Amino acid sequence: MPKDGAASPSHWKAFASRRRDPATKREAVLQTAAHLFLEKSYGRTSLNDVAERLNITKPALYHYFRNKEEILLECYRLGTGLIEEILNEIALHCGTGLEKVAAFIYSYANVMTVNFGRCVMRLDEGDLSSEAFAEVRTYKRKIDRRLRSFIQEGIEDGSITPCDPKIAAFSIAGAVNWICIWYEPEGELPAEEIASQFARTLTQGLARTTTNGGEREVSRQEPLP
Amino acid sequence: MPKDGAASPSHWKAFASRRRDPATKREAVLQTAAHLFLEKSYGRTSLNDVAERLNITKPALYHYFRNKEEILLECYRLGTGLIEEILNEIALHCGTGLEKVAAFIYSYANVMTVNFGRCVMRLDEGDLSSEAFAEVRTYKRKIDRRLRSFIQEGIEDGSITPCDPKIAAFSIAGAVNWICIWYEPEGELPAEEIASQFARTLTQGLARTTTNGGEREVSRQEPLP
DNA sequence: GTTTTTTCTTACCCACGGGTAAGATATCAG
DNA sequence: CTGATATCTTACCCGTGGGTAAGAAAAAAC
The missing domain is CATH 1.10.10 (Arc Repressor Mutant, subunit A)
Incomplete structure (x- = not known):
């Protein structure tokens, strides 16, 4: 990492x-x-x-940047670059959809503990000009699409319980993105531990139980109405 | 709501x-x-x-507020008030730890779609003075403790798979908090639908399968190392 | 050494926004 | 109706911070 x-x-x-x-x-x-x-x-x-x-x-x-915003934009670019890298790597190497999602969570969580990675999700897009804003949004949309495709893939290959990929992606991305809010580089929790725990916890939410002939079975309980 | x-x-x-x-x-x-x-x-x-x-x-x-910050702080107070309400309600009404967690996610997600609720997690604490900051952090810590206690409770009563409550709470809170970032009141997704889907998706990650004599069984796969 | 180019500093401009002073205008109590 | 009080406006102050002008000082080129 x-x-x-x-x-x-x-x-x-x-x-x-x-x-x-x-x-x-x-x-x-x-x-x-x-x-x-x-x-x-x-x-x-x-x-x-x-x-x-x-x-x-x-x-x-001002010898190195045209203005303050360019510094900000460059931080975004470096951060999204890191994410893009891991995304491509995962798309190639991994197997089932669920495995890809798990790998995504692990790698992405790690990026969220690196300064430039944190910038991508922690900093306020509203500080960007409309053009820079559009550029950053393109990067982010790409990430979101990628995650959704992994989930969709998992549903199709049977490794993930059928669900709305959009909501599921929001849920996963939210959990991982939030790391950049509370993570402290000097803190107790090592990045790798957070990453692996998140990958486990979140994918178990998606993982389909293989007992009982593929029928998912968990302790039943519907939240309120 | x-x-x-x-x-x-x-x-x-x-x-x-x-x-x-x-x-x-x-x-x-x-x-x-x-x-x-x-x-x-x-x-x-x-x-x-x-x-x-x-x-x-x-x-x-300035006839209604001493300064700009007081307006901000009041937004925080109203928002945390909403959260506190649902927290108390859940602690009383619900049964198992897992049910409490599910109810928490559902209600909390709903609050994250209300303006004052969104303020609590979306606005930048750094804009507060150190005293106001301390006050808000007290509220937030309370929420976090409450969620962790629900999880702990669930682990003890057997409704939740053993895990680190701290990490699990971060994961859940992150997923739900992030709603306040992407949610648009005028958007397509109705709040209640988001809330119920989140409650389901996230608790199924915690829910212990009851087949095979209480032994959890999901499609095996460990994320990277 | 001399010239040229890059790098960096001191001094400044100005728009913006939080906050205040002082006074006008409406509302209410009697 | 009148005085007291609450409400709101116009005009202003000033600190902050992004950005620039102009030139000094160091590096590299020759």
Whole structure:
């Protein structure tokens, strides 16, 4: 799984020297920006805040980004890139629909513990311009479609109990997305443990019992009306 | 279930007359504020925006609230009040732990489709002062504890498969909380349908199969490592 | 060393929005 | 009707933060 450079990386080192190295400096800006966006939100993070952590001044940032929003958009792009990767990997490697869903939950949950991954679901899309907003929504829609197709596949191959894939996808995605809200990189729970527990808990909700000739049987109880 | 006054209620009528009726005017402010906070976020909603929708001017708002944050805090209070109500009701009425969890999901999901309810989980706690933040966190912790206790109860009475209640609660709460992100009051999906589908999907993940003498049996598959 | 280019700083502009002062206007009590 | 009170408006203050102008200082090119 992708990891950040360090626990609380001091990327100001990238700007210690004035040597021309735009690539690593640009990345340093993105890393600290993402960190601050997650810590204080985009709106409450000023460019002065970002610059301060890098031991430079605000206008210096404009050598690497056209404006504040471009920094935000780039965070989204890096995050969705991570997700896209795991999505493609799963579509190829795994077997049944249920296995794909489980693999999705596991990998996706892990991404939700990485800064750029967290940005994708935690940051407020409303801070984006309408064009950038549209772009991000395209990425997200793709993820949603992919998850729904995995579920649909599982229903068809019999590994998943028949259900409305749309609602089921919302349910799963919600559970996993919410990780980016409460997860703390310095906290007790290791990412891998969260990921595997979530994969188990959520898929068992979808898994069809194979006893009694394929007929699902759970302790009966309908919620209220 | 609690419902808002109308679909897109024009609460400016409350300020049409200058008759002294502070209570309903205060509520009108809260309703439109909550509406705007959910639409544009707290940070991007100016007091002028709120006032404009009520056909008054910004300073008039200060007759009903000390400052902007108090409006936000009041939204939180009303929302958590709704949740607290259903929580108490469930603790009394329902039977097994699993039934309580199911009832919780159903009722809680419904609250997440009501404006003040959505505010609780959708709005950014970081916009609150440290005291207000502490207050809100107390409410939220209470909800979390309650859910965990339902799960624990279910494990003890045998209605729920043994698991880590903490992780399970995060999973369930996440799925349901996320509703407040994607739910649109004017959308296709009716709230009750979402609620009941969620209750079913998520509890079946917890429900212990009663076949084979209490031994759980689902289609085997462990997610990655 | 000199020139050119990149990098970064100091100083500034300005729009926006929370909040206040002071006064006008309506409502109500008597 | 009159004075007191609640309600609301116009006009303003000012801190904050995104963004820019202009130039200094360091790196690289030669």
